Amino acid sequence: MWPGGPVLICAILVLAGCDGPQSVLAPGGEDAFVLANLFWFLLAGAVVLWCAMNGLMFYVTRINPRELSERGAQALILWGGIAFPTVVLAGLLFYALSIMPEQRAEGDGGLRVEVTGEQWWWRVAYWPEGADEPIISANEVRLPAGSRSEITLEADKVIHSFWVPSLGGKSDMIPGRTNRMSLAPTVPGLYRGQCAEYCGESHAKMAFTAEVLTPEDFAAWLDAEAGPAVPPDTALAREGRAAFFAEGCGACHAIRGTPAHGRVGPDLTHLASRATLAAGTLPMTGEALARWITAPESVKPGALMPGYDHLPPERIAAMAAYLEGLE
Amino acid sequence: MARPGVEDGPEDRSLWHMIFAPTVWAVHFAVCYAVQAIWCAKIGGDIATLRVVLVAITIVALAIISFFGFRAWQRWDYFHDRDYIHGGETDEDRREFLGHTGFMLACLSFVAVLYVAMPFLIIGSCI
Ligand SMILES: [Cu+2]
Numbered sequence: 275m276w277p278g279g280p281v282l283i284c285a286i287l288v289l290a291g292c293d294g295p296q297s298v299l300a301p302g303g304e305d306a307f308v309l310a311n312l313f314w315f316l317l318a319g320a321v322v323l324w325c326a327m328n329g330l331m332f333y334v335t336r337i338n339p340r341e342l343s344e345r346g347a348q349a350l351i352l353w354g355g356i357a358f359p360t361v362v363l364a365g366l367l368f369y370a371l372s373i374m375p376e377q378r379a380e381g382d383g384g385l386r387v388e389v390t391g392e393q394w395w396w397r398v399a400y401w402p403e404g405a406d407e408p409i410i411s412a413n414e415v416r417l418p419a420g421s422r423s424e425i426t427l428e429a430d431k432v433i434h435s436f437w438v439p440s441l442g443g444k445s446d447m448i449p450g451r452t453n454r455m456s457l458a459p460t461v462p463g464l465y466r467g468q469c470a471e472y473c474g475e476s477h478a479k480m481a482f483t484a485e486v487l488t489p490e491d492f493a494a495w496l497d498a499e500a501g502p503a504v505p506p507d508t509a510l511a512r513e514g515r516a517a518f519f520a521e522g523c524g525a526c527h528a529i530r531g532t533p534a535h536g537r538v539g540p541d542l543t544h545l546a547s548r549a550t551l552a553a554g555t556l557p558m559t560g561e562a563l564a565r566w567i568t569a570p571e572s573v574k575p576g577a578l579m580p581g582y583d584h585l586p587p588e589r590i591a592a593m594a595a596y597l598e599g600l601e
Numbered sequence: 602m603a604r605p606g607v608e609d610g611p612e613d614r615s616l617w618h619m620i621f622a623p624t625v626w627a628v629h630f631a632v633c634y635a636v637q638a639i640w641c642a643k644i645g646g647d648i649a650t651l652r653v654v655l656v657a658i659t660i661v662a663l664a665i666i667s668f669f670g671f672r673a674w675q676r677w678d679y680f681h682d683r684d685y686i687h688g689g690e691t692d693e694d695r696r697e698f699l700g701h702t703g704f705m706l707a708c709l710s711f712v713a714v715l716y717v718a719m720p721f722l723i724i725g726s727c728i
Contacts, residue, residue, distance in 0.1 A: 348685075360712050367716060371723040378726065 305442030383421025391434030412540030435471035475576035481554025502531025514596030563594035622707035641727035670707030676700025
């Protein structure tokens, strides 16, 4: 095999990994574009420097090997080793710093999304302009394209970090503190966010979907999200609803329009309209729901929801059917 | 001898004089961060005034570093003999070694203080 083959294959694999819903190099928002540009700019600079240094090395050892006078060597160190990197690094530092204020620019779309890091899921509250009550959701952040939205970040017990690589930079979520950032998505689509600060056993399984919608779609979705849960419409789902309350799920979970008001776990009012289950860990299907309710710990180590594997599978299937209908 | 008629003083033997500039760099770093933290927590968002204060602190630090850098440069006494070799056992070797090292540390500290100050000039808010 041609010796460059494996290198080429690696390069292709690495580049393929740069695409997708969670890549800094596939930007879908203003802030991410700026960060991706910073990366390409630095990469180009590094390539030029690498070629220049190795070219010089080649030149002085192979093409024109001769002794340099002591003064010449000193001048080379002074200019090439001290002055040049000092100036280049100052320029790069200035460039990188100068883009930071923009990353925290004030929102202009009137929407504020308040995200709280929990172990190991995301509490999400939407505050549209002028609202005096938030619209509660979880494990999913939806944003309108074409405007800048305020994001305020809090944490419950331990530090987390909020990061949607395709939309912008990351910010820490710190208990007892409110951090703010802003995001200005431009390209509608489905992206993936991930907790970026180790927060316990299931840190790696603390993700979420970030969906960017056109402003009209977003307004329509937010209207629907604000409403109460739809009542169950099949016998199985009605049975599941009864089981949900009989088993005490409502002590930890809220479903608006029902007596379930718990705040320990994620809001389930419109659970089935989310793309994923359990903070980006499972697909949103009836099977996954049944698996989750039976044994959350088998999906997310340390999950702070009790398992219900003592219940007959039919009862769990009924609850799954009820939850699956909560569009 | 390098400087005819000038005897070596205590600072020509002092390690402390050699590391004075990096010490100023460290103090500048700590003071800037403390001032910024206290300002943001207690006084609030008046960033323009905060910036003036930090620039003033930075100018003072740069002036002190320049002064000690210049003193070290004199001690190195490079233009007298263009001497880079300070490994000997004489007073002159010791003085020139301390001067040379102190001068380079002063250059490093000067640049470092500028780099430390740059975020203050650009970042526009407390968070
Ligand atoms: Cu985490």
